């Protein structure tokens with residue numbers, strides 16, 4: 001199993017020099033028996049918006065967790081913003097995550113007792129930085145919540161809370177924003193707004209967004225959709241349309257394992 005990018009398979013079209021995330025031959029086995037990822041190699045271009053799709057249990061969340069350094073592959077390598085994650089210790093990985101990635105989940109995970117502004121400032125405090133009022137206000141304005149800074153999460157709608165979570169994920173200017181079903185708990189209209197915000201973030205700031213989703217409409221907001229089945233990459237679409245994504249998902253579902 002290769003452990004360095006120089007030894008990665010050349011010319012297969014998946015890895016490029018402008019990649020902010022690179023996975024090479026990543027395998028993840030849980031408990032010695034469950035193969036969640038079975039040799040995934042893929043590069044994600046800086047400033048791109050990628051959707052990861054696939055049937056339930058195909059390894060989407062595991063891929064995201066490994067790419068973000070939240071989980072460690074059993075073998076293979078992960079490079080994030082030029083740093084090889086698999087060789088780092090736990091403490092270094094935590095530090096790197098705080099500086100270079102943002103994470104948004106289906107559940108907003110905001111602290112109910114803190115104001116919107118303090119929730120957003122939290123990652124900076126955790127990283128030992130003193131949050132500048134202007135930085136926090138700017139990112140909140142960017143997500144359309146400039147007038148709700150003093151509210152508490154419980155006073156906001158689901159879509160607004162998810163926008164706070166996105167602002168919190170963006171405040172430290174991470175190289176990559178990872179989302180695990182970021183619109184999973186939202187109604188269609190609100191989901192569309194949040195996806196539009198992610199799209200705009202990529203366009204305006206050059207940050208990279210990677211999200212896991214089950215929803216073809218959500219995936220169609222991305223530049224590229226990757227399809228997993230049984231822990232392997234089995235397809236991809238550039239500039240995916242809702243119809244193309246839905247058709248691919250039907251194919252993957254139709255034969256059970258996607259192969």
Ligand SMILES: Nc1ncnc2c1ncn2[C@@H]1O[C@H](COP(=O)(O)OP(=O)(O)OP(=O)(O)O)[C@@H](O)[C@H]1O
Pocket residue numbers: 030031034035036054055056057058059060061062063
């Ligand atoms: N912590 C864990 N311990 C044991 N097995 C796990 C663990 N996490 C995931 N798995 C298994 O690994 C496989 C891939 O899981 P993963 O959550 O990555 O899939 P997924 O495509 O995100 O699924 P879903 O769409 O249902 O969320 C599944 O068989 C799952 O049961």
